[in-house]
Amino acid sequence: MSHQTMVKYDWQSGSRNPWIICCLLQVLPRQTCGLFTHTIFYKQYPGGPEELDRSIQGGELFFTLLFNPVSIFMTHLSNYGNDRLGLYTFEGLLKFVRCWTRLRVQTLPPLAVAEKYFQLFPAERKPLWQNPCDDKRHWEIWSKENSCDRLPQLIIIGPQKTGTTALHAFLSLHPALTPSLPSESSFEEVQFFNGNNYYKGIDWYMDFFPVSSNTSSKLRFEKTANYFEAEAAPERAAALLPRARLIAVITSPTDRAYSWYQHQRAHGDPTALNHTFLEVVSAGPEGSSALQALQHRCLNPGLFSTHVQRWLQYYPATQVSPRSQ
Numbered sequence: 001m002s003h004q005t006m007v008k009y010d011w012q013s014g015s016r017n018p019w020i021i022c023c024l025l026q027v028l029p030r031q032t033c034g035l036f037t038h039t040i041f042y043k044q045y046p047g048g049p050e051e052l053d054r055s056i057q058g059g060e061l062f063f064t065l066l067f068n069p070v071s072i073f074m075t076h077l078s079n080y081g082n083d084r085l086g087l088y089t090f091e092g093l094l095k096f097v098r099c100w101t102r103l104r105v106q107t108l109p110p111l112a113v114a115e116k117y118f119q120l121f122p123a124e125r126k127p128l129w130q131n132p133c134d135d136k137r138h139w140e141i142w143s144k145e146n147s148c149d150r151l152p153q154l155i156i157i158g159p160q161k162t163g164t165t166a167l168h169a170f171l172s173l174h175p176a177l178t179p180s181l182p183s184e185s186s187f188e189e190v191q192f193f194n195g196n197n198y199y200k201g202i203d204w205y206m207d208f209f210p211v212s213s214n215t216s217s218k219l220r221f222e223k224t225a226n227y228f229e230a231e232a233a234p235e236r237a238a239a240l241l242p243r244a245r246l247i248a249v250i251t252s253p254t255d256r257a258y259s260w261y262q263h264q265r266a267h268g269d270p271t272a273l274n275h276t277f278l279e280v281v282s283a284g285p286e287g288s289s290a291l292q293a294l295q296h297r298c299l300n301p302g303l304f305s306t307h308v309q310r311w312l313q314y315y316p317a318t319q320v321s322p323r324s325q
């Protein structure tokens with residue numbers, strides 16, 4: 001057997017590493033890259049060729065195929081024509097499966113596989129970023145320029161109008177804390193876990209936390225006040241920053257709602273300018289959609305229990321610090 005390249009994607013690590021359908025492009029999830037991304041000889045297979053044969057004949061590779069509805073194995077395109085170790089591996093695997101199981105093995109062109117995959121795993125149409133530093137295999141194939149010291153350990157999650165700007169300013173003065181860099185569009189807020197910035201990826205997020213020699217020992221933090229009520233934020237934050245500490249500021253929901261109403265008036269929101277606070281908070285279903293939307297923004301973040309409970313589904317209570325003003 002001559003030299004060949006085999007790339008194996010490990011489906012058994014349990015890590016969710018999905019990709020997305022974006023701009024009409026279907027990108028299949030590339031699972032954790034497990035074994036070989038370099039050229040190897042059959043005889044030099046780690047543990048000996050019998051290890052590879054064992055994996056094919058009822059071992060790890062066989063189980064990978066057995067337990068996953070869709071298996072994707074890749075080889076580098078340039079090696080595709082003469083990847084003899086790949087051909088050996090998969091011919092052997094298919095023979096073994098046909099001989100010993102009743103599985104009907106199907107092959108499909110890439111687009112059809114993508115369609116099938118997203119049909120089976122619709123939740124994976126959207127990404128859920130995880131910390132590459134938590135898995136040695138991810139970390140090893142990650143860009144050399146990246147560092148594990150570029151994610152926050154503390155997040156002020158809001159809600160809006162509870163004094164989060166002041167809290168952010170006070171914490172920024174502390175010598176042991178480093179705030180995220182200000183955003184051009186949203187000032188001190190990064191706005192990553194709650195909206196479309198999330199799709200810009202973790203490199204985009206990490207750029208808010210530059211590493212420098214005198215800050216690496218400091219605790220990095222960011223504040224985004226509308227993470228608190230954003231439905232997707234707890235799961236996303238916990239996937240990337242499972243050990244982060246969170247601060248939520250709890251204040252009177254009425255004061256908070258009124259502050260938001262005034263905020264909107266100050267920003268020239270016509271609905272807030274044309275209605276009293278009482279009209280906004282007491283509007284019924286017959287009110288205009290703009291009025292309903294304003295009412296929602298006034299009241300929804302104040303449903304503290306609902307939102308805190310959602311965060312507690314993803315973070316242990318010991319990491320969430322509700323703070324009253």
Ligand SMILES: Nc1ncnc2c1ncn2[C@@H]1O[C@H](COP(=O)(O)OS(=O)(=O)O)[C@@H](OP(=O)(O)O)[C@H]1O
Binds near residue numbers: 161225259
């Ligand atoms: N230390 C302290 N204690 C209590 N309240 C405080 C404090 N600092 C600021 N504030 C009041 O908080 C309101 C602004 O909240 P935020 O900074 O969270 O607003 S924002 O969501 O970032 O826009 C805003 O409330 P209103 O003045 O009622 O609008 C601030 O006055």
